[in-house]
Amino acid sequence: xxxxxxxxxxxxxxxxxxxxxxxxxYQLYALLKNAILNGTLERGDQMPTELQLAxxxxxxxxxxxxxxxxxxxxxxxxRRRGKGTHVTYxxxxxxxxxxxxGMLQEIESMARHSDVGxxxxxxxxxxxxxxxxxxxxxxxxxxxxxxxxxxxxxPFGYYVSWTAGLTGKVSARQFAKTPRLEIxxxxxxxxxxxxxxxxxxxxxxxxxxxxxxxxxxxxxxxxRRSYSRVNGKEQLxxxxxxxxxxDRFKYQMDLKAEDI
Numbered sequence: 001x002x003x004x005x006x007x008x009x010x011x012x013x014x015x016x017x018x019x020x021x022x023x024x025x026y027q028l029y030a031l032l033k034n035a036i037l038n039g040t041l042e043r044g045d046q047m048p049t050e051l052q053l054a055x056x057x058x059x060x061x062x063x064x065x066x067x068x069x070x071x072x073x074x075x076x077x078x079r080r081r082g083k084g085t086h087v088t089y090x091x092x093x094x095x096x097x098x099x100x101x102g103m104l105q106e107i108e109s110m111a112r113h114s115d116v117g118x119x120x121x122x123x124x125x126x127x128x129x130x131x132x133x134x135x136x137x138x139x140x141x142x143x144x145x146x147x148x149x150x151x152x153x154x155p156f157g158y159y160v161s162w163t164a165g166l167t168g169k170v171s172a173r174q175f176a177k178t179p180r181l182e183i184x185x186x187x188x189x190x191x192x193x194x195x196x197x198x199x200x201x202x203x204x205x206x207x208x209x210x211x212x213x214x215x216x217x218x219x220x221x222x223x224r225r226s227y228s229r230v231n232g233k234e235q236l237x238x239x240x241x242x243x244x245x246x247d248r249f250k251y252q253m254d255l256k257a258e259d260i
Contacts, residue, residue, distance in 0.1 A: 015214045022213075025064075026212070028064065029067040032067060043087050044086060046085065053068075116149050118146070120144055121170065134239065145161045158210040158211055163189075164236075184238075191238070202215075202218065203215055207243045220244040222244065
C-alpha cells in the first residue's frame with residue numbers, strides 16, 4: 001500500500017469513478033501509464049502489485065490485472081512470474097513544443113482531418129469576464145460552442161469557445177461538418193489577428209470525461225484570442241480555451257533563422 005501512496009496523490013487515488021464513460025481498468029491504466037511516461041516510475045523500477053493497486057484504488061484485482069496487462073501490451077512494463085512487474089520504458093526529457101501564432105490554415109487543416117462531437121451550440125449571455133473581453137453589454141449574447149475532437153476514435157482536444165459578431169443562425173450540425181473559420185467567413189466575420197497562450201493544467205471532471213483521462217491528469221492548455229476589424233478597429237470576436245491530451249497531441253513549430 002505504501003508503495004502506491006508514494007506515487008499518487010490522495011486526489012488521484014480517489015479519482016477512479018464508475019460514473020466515468022471510461023472503464024475502471026482504463027482509468028487506472030491511464031494513471032499508471034502517465035507515471036511511467038513522466039519519469040515518476042523509472043526504467044527498472046518494480047511496479048506495485050495487483051493486490052496493492054486494488055486496495056489503494058478500491059477496485060478488484062481483475063481490474064488491476066487488466067490495467068497492468070494494457071501496460072505490458074504497450075511494452076511499457078515487463079511481467080515475470082515470481083519476480084513481479086518492472087518498468088521497461090526509458091524516460092527521456094522531451095523538448096518544449098511551442099505554438100505558432102496565427103497559422104489559420106493549419107488550424108483549419110486540423111479541423112478537416114479530425115472528428116468532432118458538438119456538446120453545446122447556443123447563443124447565451126457569457127460570464128462577466130468574457131463579456132467584457134468581447135465588448136458586450138449586459139444582456140447581449142454570444143455563441144457558446146463546446147466540442148471534443150478525436151482521431152481514430154481517441155479524443156485529443158476539448159474546446160470551449162465564445163464568439164461574438166455572428167449575424168446568421170448556426171447549428172451544431174454545421175460545426176460537426178465544417179471548420180469554424182469557414183463558417184465565420186461565410187457570415188462575414190474575417191479573422192485578421194490571432195494570439196495564443198500555451199500552458200498546462202490539471203484535468204477537471206468535465207475535461208477528464210471528454211478526453212477519457214483521469215481527474216487531475218496533466219493536460220496541455222491553449223487559450224486563443226481571434227480578432228477582426230470592426231468599423232476600422234481591431235476587436236476581439238472569438239475567445240477559445242482548449243485542453244489537449246498530451247499523449248495524443250503535439251503542437252510543433254518550425255522556425256527559420258529570420259523568424260528567431
